[in-house]
Amino acid sequence: MDDMDVYMQFGRKVAAARKSKGMTQADLAKRVAFTRASVANIETGRQRVMLHDVFAIVAALGGQSILDFVPERIAPESMRDVAFVGDGASKEDELAMLQIIELATTGARS
Template identity: 35%
Template sequence: MMNEELIYGEIGRRIREAREENKLTQEDLGKLVGLTRTSITNIERGKQKIPIDSLYYFAKNLNVNVFSLLPNEGFLLSNVELPGNEEELQQFTPDVLNFAKKVYANSKKGEGES
């Protein structure tokens, strides 16, 4: 699932940035949230899923709002590529393109569930 990889990759990137801003090592953060350094490494690389309740521990120990660790819809839509010629797509407004990306992403998700 490409969206899932993007989501966990972006969460990991945001956790790493917050950890570095707090001048914590991966081992330090692991101790604070009850995980190993290896788990922190994997989370920061987007290779390990992180339960929602754990996000709150990360946010608390990194002194950030939990929502700052989550990618927004704009990030997810920016990674959706619509089929077609780039030149043709440029004629549409950003709102129309974002709507089309949502519809297209949902249709692709539905195909994977069959």
């Protein structure tokens, strides 16, 4: 799975959840303080999403867990790029986040 596959799969799940709730892209955008164009780009996988924004989107869609919206497995070599693209995190923060991501993506799901 390449990096963009992660965003495409996330976007498809966001779009499906939004439609199932009867929401428009504009409705979702208003709830998470994005533009409608940003929501459209997220849903098509063209826009990368920061982790705190993933939580906001999932909450706005009434999701129980972000794990319901992200791919089940992420190739280990992709994890660093997905988590830390240009965020300036310290090495300690990067290590902590990698451990969280690894647990979330390799653990059993219910």
